[in-house]
Amino acid sequence: MNTELLDAVENIDKAVELLRSGQIVALHTDTVYGLAAVYNNDEAVKNLYQVKNRPFNKPFSMLVSDIEMAEKVADVNAKAKRLFAKYKGNITLVMNKKDNVSDIVTANLKTVGIRIPNDSIVNEIITKLGEPIVASSANLSGEIPPTTAQKVLETLNGRIPLVLDHGKSTEGVPSTIVDITSMVPRILREGPAPIAQVLRDLNTF
Numbered sequence: 001m002n003t004e005l006l007d008a009v010e011n012i013d014k015a016v017e018l019l020r021s022g023q024i025v026a027l028h029t030d031t032v033y034g035l036a037a038v039y040n041n042d043e044a045v046k047n048l049y050q051v052k053n054r055p056f057n058k059p060f061s062m063l064v065s066d067i068e069m070a071e072k073v074a075d076v077n078a079k080a081k082r083l084f085a086k087y088k089g090n091i092t093l094v095m096n097k098k099d100n101v102s103d104i105v106t107a108n109l110k111t112v113g114i115r116i117p118n119d120s121i122v123n124e125i126i127t128k129l130g131e132p133i134v135a136s137s138a139n140l141s142g143e144i145p146p147t148t149a150q151k152v153l154e155t156l157n158g159r160i161p162l163v164l165d166h167g168k169s170t171e172g173v174p175s176t177i178v179d180i181t182s183m184v185p186r187i188l189r190e191g192p193a194p195i196a197q198v199l200r201d202l203n204t205f
Contacts, residue, residue: 003157005149008121008166016128018162019044024051026138026152027125028166029063030089030118031175031192032145033138033152035160036063038131039073045104045134051159054141059106060134061092061113061177065126070114073101073132079205080180086201087176089118090192094179105134111181121166137174138163145174178202 006014008028015025022044025036035051037044039062049056064070067081074095083091097112106112115135117123126133137145138152146152149165156163176191178198185202187195 001158001161003153003160003163005153005163005165008164011162011164012121012124012128015125015162015164019125019129019133022047023162024048024160026149026156026160026163027122028119028149028164028169029122029135030170031173032147032169033149033163034063034135035138035156036125036133036135038129039101039105039134040131042102042104045102048134048136051156052136052139052141054136056104057107058141059109059113060136061115062101062105062132063115063117063122063126063135064132065123066116069126069132070116073098074112074114076114077180079202082205083178083180083198083201084116087193087198088116090175091115091198092175092177092189094177094181094188096181111179113177115175119166121164 019038022041037048070076092113092115094113147169149163152163176193177189179186
């Protein structure tokens with residue numbers, strides 16, 4: 001497979017076309033560069049596991065363009081809506097999934113991590129696609145997530161058809177992950193959204 005490295009702004013439609021056809025695309029996000037596949041294509045999601053050399057028992061999260069799209073795939077409560085609004089792009093919320101989310105995406109869990117990107121390119125891709133995307137950092141499993149398109153190309157050349165270049169990622173670390181499925185929220189990963197403030201917000205929202 002020939003992997004193209006192309007400008008993100010000029011190739012949004014190409015990325016959408018590839019995703020719709022079941023391909024994997026690497027793109028710039030708010031945190032690090034990520035890999036994306038359309039969520040409702042099991043073969044594409046399986047391919048995403050294989051591209052990353054990721055164990056099939058480790059679930060993927062999903063990116064959606066807005067609250068309305070999030071509500072199609074997860075049980076979104078009022079606290080989740082407020083957290084998404086405050087920490088857009090920097091927080092992934094684990095919520096109970098809807099039946100239309102395949103167990104392949106969630107590694108047979110009944111929950112799914114959802115993030116609403118603040119990155120304009122990613123949001124436009126998801127909006128044009130009209131579906132959530134399954135997403136994971138654009139590195140081989142266990143390696144450091146990349147912050148540049150060139151690093152993605154060096155690592156995954158020949159494994160995916162397209163890397164969209166939109167400059168260096170600003171955060172450089174993956175999103176904060178918070179499980180809000182129970183009365184007591186659980187921090188699953190520390191990231192750019194400060195944990196102490198997130199917990200205070202959860203108590204006051």
